[in-house]
Each structure stands twice: as C-alpha cells, then as structure tokens.
Amino acid sequence: MTSPKLVTANKFTSFNKNTAYVIPVTKKADKLVIGQTGIETSELTKIDLQSVGVSAELESMVRLPAPNGATYALVGIGTNALTKTDLRNLGAASARKLSSFKDIVLGFETSDTDETAAVLEGAALGTYAHNAYKGLTKGVEIKLQTVTVVSAHKPSAAALNQIAVIAENVNLTRNLVNMPGRDLYPESLAKAVQSAAKGSGVTVQIWAEDRLTKEGLGGILGVGQGSSRGPRLVKLEYKPKVAKKHLALVGKGITFDTGGLSLKPSISMLGMNFDMTGAASVAAATIAIAKLQLPIKVTAWLCIAENMPSSTAQRPNDVIKARNGMTIEVLNTDAEGRLVLADGLSLASEAKPDYIVDVATLTGAVQIALGNQYAGIMGDQVAVDAIKSAADEVGEMVWQLPLDRKLRSLIDSDIADIANVKMGNTAGGTIIGGLFLNEFIGNRAKGETDDIKWVHMDIAATAHNEGAPYGVIPKGATGSYVRTLVALAKQLG
Numbered sequence: 001m002t003s004p005k006l007v008t009a010n011k012f013t014s015f016n017k018n019t020a021y022v023i024p025v026t027k028k029a030d031k032l033v034i035g036q037t038g039i040e041t042s043e044l045t046k047i048d049l050q051s052v053g054v055s056a057e058l059e060s061m062v063r064l065p066a067p068n069g070a071t072y073a074l075v076g077i078g079t080n081a082l083t084k085t086d087l088r089n090l091g092a093a094s095a096r097k098l099s100s101f102k103d104i105v106l107g108f109e110t111s112d113t114d115e116t117a118a119v120l121e122g123a124a125l126g127t128y129a130h131n132a133y134k135g136l137t138k139g140v141e142i143k144l145q146t147v148t149v150v151s152a153h154k155p156s157a158a159a160l161n162q163i164a165v166i167a168e169n170v171n172l173t174r175n176l177v178n179m180p181g182r183d184l185y186p187e188s189l190a191k192a193v194q195s196a197a198k199g200s201g202v203t204v205q206i207w208a209e210d211r212l213t214k215e216g217l218g219g220i221l222g223v224g225q226g227s228s229r230g231p232r233l234v235k236l237e238y239k240p241k242v243a244k245k246h247l248a249l250v251g252k253g254i255t256f257d258t259g260g261l262s263l264k265p266s267i268s269m270l271g272m273n274f275d276m277t278g279a280a281s282v283a284a285a286t287i288a289i290a291k292l293q294l295p296i297k298v299t300a301w302l303c304i305a306e307n308m309p310s311s312t313a314q315r316p317n318d319v320i321k322a323r324n325g326m327t328i329e330v331l332n333t334d335a336e337g338r339l340v341l342a343d344g345l346s347l348a349s350e351a352k353p354d355y356i357v358d359v360a361t362l363t364g365a366v367q368i369a370l371g372n373q374y375a376g377i378m379g380d381q382v383a384v385d386a387i388k389s390a391a392d393e394v395g396e397m398v399w400q401l402p403l404d405r406k407l408r409s410l411i412d413s414d415i416a417d418i419a420n421v422k423m424g425n426t427a428g429g430t431i432i433g434g435l436f437l438n439e440f441i442g443n444r445a446k447g448e449t450d451d452i453k454w455v456h457m458d459i460a461a462t463a464h465n466e467g468a469p470y471g472v473i474p475k476g477a478t479g480s481y482v483r484t485l486v487a488l489a490k491q492l493g
C-alpha cells in the first residue's frame, strides 16, 4: 500500500467529477454554519444543514452532492479554535472516510505552513488498512491517490518529504506489528528490519544465538530458550558526520508472548503478536531519522525472542545473568519483557549515550492506570521532560508515573541480585517494571551515578487499537510514538 500523493493548491478552481470536497462545519449561536474554507460553498447555503444530519461534532461526516458530479463531505470541526493536532486528526479522519475516492480536496483553513503540513500528514497517516491477510473477502480498499489541501500556506518540499518518510515508517511499524506470530518470529523480524533499513544509511547487525552467548546476554537467551525459533539481537546504527548528541533506543521485541511456563490464560494471550511493537517502533524511528538526515547519532537495540512454554523453556525460580552481570531470579516467566530489556539497556549504557529511551509493551497494568490513549513514561526527569515535549509537538499522549524508589525492595530476591516480579502483588505493576529496568542503566545496580538520561515508555495499552479507527489511529497496530521518537531526535540534534 502506498500513501497518496500530497498536494497544496493556492486556490479552489472548479469542481471535478468523482472528487470529494471536504467542507468544515462548526456552530455559531447554536446554529450550524460552514467554517472558513477556500472551497466554493454557495450551493450549500440553500440547504438546511441540520435537517440532512450534518453535525459540528469533531470528525463527523455527511456527504451531499456537489456541482459537476462531485461530492461535498461536510466534516464537523467542533467549536473551539483548531490546534495542529486537531487539524492532523481531521485530515486523517477525512482521508480515511473518503478513501474510496481517488481524489479528495480538503478545505480546512490553515494559517501557516505547519498547519497545512499537519492536515497532509494526517491524511498520509489516516489512510492505512491492514488487508494482507484477507483471502476471499475484501478488506477496506484504499483507492486514494491524491489529497489536495486548499491553502495559500504551502509546505516546502523538505516538509513534504518529511511527511512521506514519517508515514512510510509509521506504516512499516504497523505492518510488522499486525503480522501473526506464525509469520513473524525472531529471525524474520530481524531480517524484515534489515531489509527496511537498506539504503537509509543505517547499518544493521544481527546477533544470533552464538553471539548472544558470547556477549553474555542471559536475559534474551533465557526468554528465547523455550522456542524452536531462537532469539536475536539487532543493532542499528546511524552515525551522521556532524552529531553533538548520542541517542540510544532500546525496544522490546517479543514476537509472541504466551507467558512461557507461567502461561497466560487464553483470553490474555490474544493479541500477543503485538508484543514486539517496541522493537518495531525504535527500528522504524531510527530509519526515519536517518532518511531525514537528522544531525544526531542514534544506536538502536532490538531485543527479540519468542516466549514459549516447552521442555526447554526457562522455569520459575531459574536464575539468569544479564549483560551487566546482575543475576535475576525469574519468578514469573510472563514478565519477560524486562528480562530482554535488561540486556538491551546494559548494552546501550556501555557506550555512555546522552539519552536512552526504551519502548516496550511491558505491563497490562498501564492500561488500568492510564487507559488506551496514554503511554506511561518514567525515568530521569530531564529525559521524561524531553519525551513529553516531543510527544506534545506531534500530538501523541504520554503521562509520567512516579518511579518511587521505596517500591524497589519489593523485587529483592532471596537468592539472586533481583527478582523479575513481586509474586502476588499487582499494585503499581508499571512502576515496578520501571524500577527493574532502572537497574540496568549505567552502573546504577552498583549504586553508582551516571550522566545518562533515561526514560522508559510503557506502550502496552496504546500499541493496538481494538476499537474503531479515530484520528490518525487505525484499527489494529497503531504505530504510535514513532513520531515522538523522531521529534525527540529533532529536538536533541
């Protein structure tokens, strides 16, 4: 699936047959009115909008015939001033709902080139549908070829290229995450990332089991040992000539999480093919950062394994040793994300990067705490603030949870340096996950301080949308936070 061509037209000229024209609708003094738009709307003044079901509700849409065999699509824009995020969501919802047209023209008023870019970016992100596994039945067909915004504020060629690169890599994430575990396993995920990185300027190393053993990656090996499809570590590097900062990204890449011997109940196991979203997201962000030639060094570590129960699987009470030398008692094999990340964070720390961001579908608890639209973030305040501001910039939502050190003793182990869970205690599960990960940054486990600024993003509740699409979010894999990571790289670079 390719994204539609994105165009800006200075002025509306005429209605073209089979083309949809999106008209904003708002309310004034409790009456529906056509909003500011560059598109000709005189035909609409004859119509009582209320009586044909038009509404000002954000992202609502009613279609009416327009001159020349064209279609009007009246889209609600609410009653408040539109933010860049609103415009992006409106662009997305309009393009998605009109994706059976080849050409659409969006008449949202924009007051600068950034706002026009937001509408176009929305259209590019909103026109995604996952049809790869449809056989005899048809999925949602996206016929859209051109999206035009009528505005005098035309984004530069560089801005349009940035939208294309970002949409391409958000869609790369969505495509990988949507794949069933049968087809996406550690080796195939590693290879898919390698092939997506071709030509981007990112170098890719794939470490198979012999190398994992040599490097002492006991967390990734422990989680992966129950599967006939062995684990991998993928290292991505983007080193531009000029770079003041070094950003390390670490992603949880569990291609399927059965829970291992601490087996998940059937219902909780559904959707666990998306447990590699963190790895896909950091890979896609790194590729996008390289394609945009941002002046920052990025190293990404994808920690990839399949968590299966079998006679070779790790057992509860097993003790494994992570890359940094710390021994971990595995009390619950379903808390496997933190085990693979322990190695990834240790490796990332060795180069002493300025920032480490890890991205993981780590805990079901984050959904209880924050619902499905916020990623839980925690870590060093400077890094948390940096992610907050990057997420704000691109309209993605994050919420900080307190990394309360007093909870750390809950994961003391009787026999090893640390346990991976506190059995029987589900309180603050997301924070406990964060506290565990903190032990693998720099030499924090030894009580030493460092200059690394680390933030953990728990995306377990936002990686996948089980409901209807909204704004830039499709059904299924969302691809959320790839844009935040790229924005962070921009802000730091």
Ligand code: BES
Residues within 6 Å of the ligand: 257, 275, 332, 334, 335, 336, 337, 361, 362, 363, 364, 365, 421, 429, 460, 461
């Ligand atoms: N992959 C899951 C987290 C998850 C749960 C993601 C639900 C999306 C939806 C993770 O590996 C896991 O199983 N976590 C356990 C941790 C617990 C054993 C401390 C959980 O959340 O129950």
Ligand code: ZN
Residues within 6 Å of the ligand: 257, 259, 333, 334, 335, 336, 337
């Ligand atoms: Zn698990």
Ligand code: ZN
Residues within 6 Å of the ligand: 254, 257, 275, 334, 336, 337, 361, 362
């Ligand atoms: Zn998991």
